Amino acid sequence: xxxxxxxxxxxxxxxxxxxxxxxxxxxxxxxxxxxxxxxxxxxxxxxxxxxxxxxxxxxxxxxxxxxxxxxxxxxxxxxxxxxxxxxxxxxxxxxxxxxxxx
Numbered sequence: 001x002x003x004x005x006x007x008x009x010x011x012x013x014x015x016x017x018x019x020x021x022x023x024x025x026x027x028x029x030x031x032x033x034x035x036x037x038x039x040x041x042x043x044x045x046x047x048x049x050x051x052x053x054x055x056x057x058x059x060x061x062x063x064x065x066x067x068x069x070x071x072x073x074x075x076x077x078x079x080x081x082x083x084x085x086x087x088x089x090x091x092x093x094x095x096x097x098x099x100x101x102x
Contacts, residue, residue: 016060017088021045022053026076026085029063033075 016022024043028034036054040047054074057063062081066073076082 012060016056016062019053021049022057022062025050025053025057026062026081029074029076030082030085033066033073035071035073039074 017026021043025039028039028042034042036051037047039045039054040050043050054063054065058065058074062077063074064077066075
């Protein structure tokens with residue numbers, strides 16, 4: 001796993017969460033583990049873009065990767081990211097939903 005070096009880890013954390021594609025990947029992984037190819041298909045994105053985002057999510061500890069032969073299977077960090085996702089969704093529903101009406 002590559003390491004990201006930054007002088008402000010909190011900024012890195014929130015920038016990682018603030019990206020729409022990465023947030024969609026997190027929500028997809030809430031249900032079950034997936035290969036990068038499956039994530040790309042489900043999100044309608046190029047696999048190279050998904051792989052780029054997965055690399056960032058993995059480097060920040062948001063996702064974990066297990067290898068099965070040549071396959072890399074991504075899963076959510078259930079210790080911290082699953083509870084965080086629930087908290088963010090609760091907050092957004094309570095305080096931000098009206099701001100995002102289309």
